[in-house]
Amino acid sequence: MGSNSALPTTARAFATGGKRKTAGIIVIGDEILNGSTTDTNSSFLCRRLHHRGVLVKKITVVGDTIPEIAADVAEFSRNYDLVLTTGGVGPTHDDRTYEAIAAAFGDTLRIDDDLQAVFEDVLSKYKQRPDTAQAIQKFCSIPSSATLLWGDKVTGARKFPCVKTHNVVALPGVPNFCESGYDQLENALIPISDTSPRGHCQGPRC
Amino acid sequence: MGSNSALPTTARAFATGGKRKTAGIIVIGDEILNGSTTDTNSSFLCRRLHHRGVLVKKITVVGDTIPEIAADVAEFSRNYDLVLTTGGVGPTHDDRTYEAIAAAFGDTLRIDDDLQAVFEDVLSKYKQRPDTAQAIQKFCSIPSSATLLWGDKVTGARKFPCVKTHNVVALPGVPNFCESGYDQLENALIPISDTSPRGHCQGPRC
Known part of the structure; x- marks a missing residue:
């Protein structure tokens, strides 16, 4: 029901300036599938992407299983311009x-020094736990072909990078981290052409 | 994150009585993907299915496009014991x-007389609209191989049937209709074996 082509006025000029960019969203976590947590990230992302003129084509929710996540990442990466994942990027075993994004691209994992420095800085504020080394290993092992996105410098907010591999950006699962992560990256992920001034989003969230 | 294997106590006996039944959920509607409506049906269904011992393996959200819905219906039907769809069963063009479920199974559509009788009874309470004949045609054309599920007679509630085609059950998209539809069908869709009395769900919602 409803019409996905009914763009908000603010996004219409941007979207009609060329072929609409497409996106897919992958929500990751057993806690969504067993009903103990209600996903709000996909709804937030849909609203923001639509407002920016991006056509969200599909959302999928999968559990914490590497082959299942990897299959969706590979499929979405082929089919859509931009893929956003939420969840499964913490330091615990599940x-x-x-790992799944690496598997989707036939990639290996590497420890990223910059990510490790950020993570150790965060950890330094807390009492050391016995599994700290393991947590660092887990949290900072990203696909070898990945880059870190540090967000929009205009905000001046303290930065925590998101991991981008090809056209796939991994956002955190915790809603306020997911939302602030997307906020900082929006301009970089969905650039507004200088030649389409009417495309600039004038809505209350932009 | 989280563990899908951590069943509530009430469902554990049921689930361990045999191989856990699996389910997939397909949420249909452009209004979800463009962010104008937040899906709550999948979260409701996940909680209820998990409480009943059913392992929800995947959720997908797709727009009102027949090939895309049909592709997910066909894939989910092959992969999971039970498939629940929500949305896209009203009388309007979108x-x-x-149609998509029929396409998924290489099926044709037929007007169902029982469904038409129910629908005309509902319509009789409202002022006739010029498009009534078209609405009936749309609302009551179901896959030829489909059957109607009339719900749990114990409830005594007024019945509005849901459409079942093979292992796929189409629920309405409006949340209170979706929830009451599932409530009425739960015992039929997920029977509790008479030989496993400990499997009976004793939770607050059962």
Whole structure:
């Protein structure tokens, strides 16, 4: 029901300036599938992407299983311009998104020094736990072909990078981290052409 | 994150009585993908299915496009014991779920007399609209191989049937209709074996 082509006025000029960019969203976590947590990230992302003129084509919710996540990442990466994942990027054993993204692209994992420095800085504020080394290993092992996105410098907010591999960007699962992560990256992920001034989003969230 | 294997106590006996039944959920509607409506049906269904011992393996959200819905219906039907769809079963032109389910199974559509009788009874309470004949045609054309599920007679509630085609059950998209539809069908869709009395769900919602 409803019409996905009914763009908000603010996004219409942007979207009609060329072929509409497409996106897919992959929500990762057993806690969504067993009903103990209600996903709100996909709804937030849909609203924001639509407002920006991006056509969200599909959302999928999968559990913490590498082959299942990897299959969706590979399919979505082929089919859509931009793929956003949420969840599964923490430091515990059931956070498997980076491994799955690597698997989707036939990639290996590497420890990223910059990510490790950020993570150790965060950890330094807390009492050391016995599994710290393991947590660092888990949290900072990203696909070898990945880059870190540090967000929009205009905001001046403290930065925590998101991991981008080809056209797939991994956002955190915790809603306020997911939302602030997307906020910081929006301009970089969906650039507004300088030649289409009417395309600039004038809505209350932009 | 989280563990899908951590069943509530009430469902554990049921689930361990045999191989756990699996389910997939397909949420249909452009209004979800463009962010104008937030899906709550999948979260409701996940909680209820998990409480009943059913392992929800995947959720997908797709727009009102027959080939895309049909592709997911066919894949989910092959992969999971039970498939629940929500949305796209109304009488307007963009409600395409029945056509898509028929396409998924290489089936044709037929007008169902029982469904038409129910629908005309509902319509009789409202002022006739010029498009009534078209609405009946749309609402009551279901896959030829489909059957109607009339719900749990114990409830005594007024019945509005849901459409079942093979292992795929089409529920309405409006949340209170979806929830009451599932409530009425739960015992039929997920029977509790008479030989496993400990399997009976004793939770607050059962």
